[in-house]
Amino acid sequence: MEKQSNLLGLHQLLTLEVSNSNKLIDLLGFVSFTDNLLVENQLEKVGNTSFVFENGSFTIAYCLKESHICIHTWPEINTLTMDVYLCNYSQDNSNRVRSIAKDFIAYFEANIVKQIEVER
Template sequence: MEKQHNLLGLHKLLTLKVSKETLLTDLDSFVHFTDHLLFHYKLEKVGNTTFVFENESFTIAYCLKESHICIHTWPEIKTVTMDIYLCNYSQDNSNKVRSISNDFITYFGGKIIKQVEVER
């Protein structure tokens, strides 16, 4: 029996351990990388907001037409957390969520500490 298409989409949560601490404090490079990903996957950015902390860690939230991507870095413990959700209103975006997650894992050179997939 084939699995029924989930209309609301896939929400993926990740926690990564990152060995290269500078990636967790380089907001400009991260924004450039993410903007390239959005273009590559044909996702429409509605806007984004950032906050840089005293230790240069950052929080960034992308509001997308298709939903959102949020990233929080923790250089003091060499960790990054991610929240990636794309809705499936007009097409199944589950594979995009997984591919984008893998691209971020590769960008950070991260080791997965925890990952959760929630079918909405």
């Protein structure tokens, strides 16, 4: 099989600064927002796992049929890191990755510290 240049998909890596750290300790709010975002984007959740630290910060990984979404929050420095990766096996999901990243930036009302886009 000949390798297609975009078959493996697009991966966005984000470091965001948030002025209101309350969302950085609100795992349930994040899960609700993300679950709705997955439905809106017709993405299939295989599962997710999370951990809440003593200070309320959290880490969560969503395993998707199409790949994954992961986040780690640091309320003590008003920062989060996140990655959004979707493969392009059944269709080109590149614009979907970009749209989802924008939706998370808006959800957190965040400023972009670093945003890296990797074509896999």
